[in-house]
Amino acid sequence: MKVYTYWRSLATFRVRIALNLKGLTYEPIEVNLDAGDQHQPAYKNVNPQMVIPSLVLDDGSLIYQSAAILEYLDEVYPKxxxxPADAKGRARVRALSLITVADSHPLITPRVRNYVATTYGLDDEGKAGWVRRWFAQGLDAYEGHLSRDAATGTYCHGDLPTMADLCLASHCAGYTVFKGTLDRHPTVKRIYERCMADERFASAHPLRQPGAPKAH
Ligand SMILES: N[C@@H](CCC(=O)N[C@@H](CS)C(=O)NCC(=O)O)C(=O)O
Incomplete structure (x- = not known):
């Protein structure tokens, strides 16, 4: 299978972790978001939404949207x-995942932050402030749920990583790349540190991908 990817893409970070956890190999194909490659016909023909990640199976089928890709991988490679095995647990894990996938991350994607910067005249620090503001609001939501729920364990849901941890890891990685700190979010911080101590998460981190800056 092929994965259209770019070092800084948080949605692709989620998918890279899942592929690592499942022990799957893939061919990475770079889409340089900073150069606008997502808008070129070569990629638009793959994914008309012009966003990454895209997963292309060996039979040529396209699976897109990171949450759909994660669920596809989980169904086809269940181990x-x-x-979780129970419906209530699955609802909780999906809900935690959607805090970033549906609510926070869409506000900070390059197309949105560049539009806001151009329209309202934000400089680089203004753009970073916009990004941190929406990530921080998502972190408040994560901390509120995770710190009070009995289902929270070593990870977001119990003592094994779930889709929620992949999403939380992408959220925290984005926040810290934009110079946010997790000091106000101790439960999130504990779980994120646990995730990143696992090489299957750590090696998928944006700053460990080819093309990433040495110091960001
Ligand atoms: N909801 C989508 C978001 C995809 C998305 O916006 N990806 C970003 C990179 S993380 C992207 O390709 N952005 C291109 C742009 O904003 O122009 C998913 O989870 O897959």
Whole structure:
């Protein structure tokens, strides 16, 4: 299978972790978001939404949207599972995942932050402030849920990583790349540190990908 990827893409970070957890190999194909490659016909023909990640299976089928890709991988390669066995647990893990996938991350993607910067005249620090503001609001939501729920364990849901941890890791990685700190979010911080101590998460981190800056 092929994965259209770029070092800084947080949605692709989620997918890279899942592929690592499942022990799957893939061919990475770079889409340089900073150069605008996502808008070129070569990629638009693959994914008309012009966003990454895209997963292309060996039979040529396209799977897109990171959450759909994670669920596809989990159904086809069930071990280790990314979702709990019970319906209530699955609802909780999906809900935690959607805090970043549906609510926070869409506000900070390059197309949105560049539009806001151009329209309202933000400089680089203004753009970073916009990004941190929405990530921080998502972190408040994560901390509120994770710190009070009995289902929270070593990871977001119990003592094994689930889809929620992949999403939380992408959220925290984005926040810290934009110079945010997790000091106000101790439960999130504990879980994120646990995730990143695992090489399957750590090696998928944006700053460990080819093309990433040495110091960011
Ligand atoms: N909801 C989508 C978001 C995809 C997305 O916006 N990806 C970003 C990179 S993380 C992208 O390709 N952005 C291109 C742009 O904003 O122009 C998913 O989870 O896959």
């Amino acid at each position: 280790p599972p990314l979702l």
